[in-house]
Structure formats: C-alpha cells, structure tokens
Amino acid sequence: MAELESAPTLQRTRHGRVALDLGTAHTRALTSSGVAVADRPSAVVASRSIAGVADPVRPIRHGMVADPGACLRLVRLVLRDVQTAGDGSMEQVVVGVPVAASPSDRRAVRTAVSEAAGCGVTLVEEPLAAAVGVGLDVTDSRPFLLLDVGAGIVEVVAIRDGVISEAMAIQLGATTNAGLLPYVLDAVVDMTAVLLRRLPPQVRTAVRGNGLTVTGGGALQARLLHRLDAALRIPVSTPPEPQNATVRGLMRLCLMPALASRIAARGR
Structure with a gap:
C-alpha cells in the first residue's frame, strides 16, 4: 500500500475503540469489533531524492519513537486504514509501549496517537498486552514468565497481580528474515536465564511450574525455542500467530476498559 507524505485529516465522529501496536518493523491495528484493519510496514515517505525516488523513514526504532513527526504520519495512515475498513470514528485508542x-x-x-486520533489514549506495556492476547490471566496472584521477541526489542518479564514485577530488555540493531542473529539469540537466552535466577525463591518455583510463554515474531524461530527449553529446563510454549499476540491483547483490553485502566502503563 503506497504511503503519502501527508495523510488526510480524520473525521471526528466517534463510536469505536482501536488497538494499536506500533512495531519496529510492522504496525498493526484492530477495531473493538475484532476486524483486522491495518498491517503495514512501519515506514513513511519523508521526501523524494533528486532522482525522484521516495526515501522511506522508519519512525520506530527498538520499539520506541525515534522520529515524532514521522510517527505522527504513520499513525495517521494506520488510522486512515481504520476508516477505510468501516470503523471510521474513534472514542479510545489502546496502544502498546515497551x-x-x-x-x-x-x-x-501518547502525543502522536492523541494528535492523530483526536480521542483518549491508554498506554499498556506490550508484554502485558501479549499475555492478555494469548489468554493468560494477568491478574492472577500466581506469577508467570513471558518473553516478547520483537524486531527491534526483546523483553522478558515476570507478571503477577496485573503488574510486571521484573523485566529485562535487549534492543536489537539488526535482524534477518531467518530470525535472530546467532549472537543475539545467545544474549536472549542468557537474559531470560538471568531474570529467572534473580526472582525470589518462592516466585521462581511458581514460575518454573507455569513455564515460559514466547510471543512476537521471533517466537516463530524454532532454534530459539529449543535453546530456551534446554537452558531453562522449564516448559516453553508459543501461541498460534505469536506476532499478533500484542495487538490481540490490546483489542481485548479495548473491550475490558476496567482491566485496561488497572494495568495501564505509567510513566517511569
């Protein structure tokens, strides 16, 4: 789908909720009706070179906003896709952050999404959203471990009582179509093992019983799953379509505003 340097202004009539996953490589959106409305590369056209070739700009790096202006244009394009799909008005956007x-x-x-959508914005930390997306009870008092492997950032977290009690992250400089580079794969496995070891003994025992859930596009890499299983010696599982776990969870939270408010990301 071709991007334009400027997207049209959105109409401001409201009736829907939108889940938005701003990824380093792909940005995905779902409406509260569950209809997939957007899945586009996280890139916009900034300018044209002397030869007339469009120069793409990637506003999201390591899962973070690197170029606010380009991010605003990207969000406008994604929300325009929402309108095209038939849910053209919004009352709330639930968006993931690392x-x-x-x-x-x-x-x-928050600024980019609020300016583009003209409505309320709720931020939810992406591993929490991914956990909701795969059907885990994030409010359970029994802790569990989740590894979210994105294209720009990998985060491993322990979740309990609706909050992330422990977290570690690796920012990725490069990925390939085959998945994580070998040295990055080693670092991800080591990071997960370190987080598991630093949990209090009683929490670590409970986490070992519940196993590790792996989400994100990197969860499709069989070698990563095998290495995690061998290194951690705990059950390792991945859901169907793990690359969509975060946006599915954000969409479910659109339908559960009380839970979304409870686990909404706070400034740190």
Missing part, C-alpha cells in the same frame, strides 16, 4: 520505554518515550507515543 516496558523499557522511558517517560519521554511514552509521552511521544
């Missing part, structure tokens, strides 16, 4: 996002990173996301 756990590692700083307060300024979170403000950049």
Whole structure:
C-alpha cells in the first residue's frame, strides 16, 4: 500500500475503540469489533531524492519513537486504514509501549496517537498486552514468565497481580528474515536465564511450574525455542500467530476498559 507524505485529516465522529501496536518493523491495528484493519510496514515517505525516488523513514526504532513527526504520519495512515475498513470514528485508542520505554518515550507515543486520533489514549506495556492476547490471566496472584521477541526489542518479564514485577530488555540493531542473529539469540537466552535466577525463591518455583510463554515474531524461530527449553529446563510454549499476540491483547483490553485502566502503563 503506497504511503503519502501527508495523510488526510480524520473525521471526528466517534463510536469505536482501536488497538494499536506500533512495531519496529510492522504496525498493526484492530477495531473493538475484532476486524483486522491495518498491517503495514512501519515506514513513511519523508521526501523524494533528486532522482525522484521516495526515501522511506522508519519512525520506530527498538520499539520506541525515534522520529515524532514521522510517527505522527504513520499513525495517521494506520488510522486512515481504520476508516477505510468501516470503523471510521474513534472514542479510545489502546496502544502498546515497551516496558523499557522511558517517560519521554511514552509521552511521544501518547502525543502522536492523541494528535492523530483526536480521542483518549491508554498506554499498556506490550508484554502485558501479549499475555492478555494469548489468554493468560494477568491478574492472577500466581506469577508467570513471558518473553516478547520483537524486531527491534526483546523483553522478558515476570507478571503477577496485573503488574510486571521484573523485566529485562535487549534492543536489537539488526535482524534477518531467518530470525535472530546467532549472537543475539545467545544474549536472549542468557537474559531470560538471568531474570529467572534473580526472582525470589518462592516466585521462581511458581514460575518454573507455569513455564515460559514466547510471543512476537521471533517466537516463530524454532532454534530459539529449543535453546530456551534446554537452558531453562522449564516448559516453553508459543501461541498460534505469536506476532499478533500484542495487538490481540490490546483489542481485548479495548473491550475490558476496567482491566485496561488497572494495568495501564505509567510513566517511569
């Protein structure tokens, strides 16, 4: 789908909720009706070179907003896709952010989405959304471990009582069509093992019993799953279509505003 340097102004009549996953490689959106309305590369056209070739700009790097102006254009394009799909008005957008996002990173996301949508914005940390998307009870007092492997950032978290109690992250400089580069794969496995070891003994025992859930596009890499299983010696599972876990969870939270408010991401 061709991007334009400027997207048309959105109409402001409201009746729907939108889930928005701003990924480093892909941006996905769902409406509260469950209809897929957008799945586009996270890139916009900034300018044209002397030869007349459009120069793409990627506004999201390591899961964070690197170019606020380009991010605003990207969000407008995605929300235009929402209108094209028939849900042309919005009353709330629930959008994911990495756990590692700083307060300024979170403000950049909120500002871009709020300006583009003209409605309320709720931020939810992406591993929490991914957990909701695969059907895990994030409010359960029994802790569990989730590894979210994106194209720009990998985060491993322990979740309990609706909050992330422990988290570690690796920002990725490069990925390939075959998945994580070997040295990055090693680092992800090591990071997950370190987080597991640093949990309090009673929490670690409970987490081992519940196993590890792997989400994100990297969960499709069989070698990663095999290495995690061998290194951690706990059950390792991945859901169907793990690359869509976050946006599915954000969409479910659109339908559960009380839960979304409870686990909404706060500035850190």
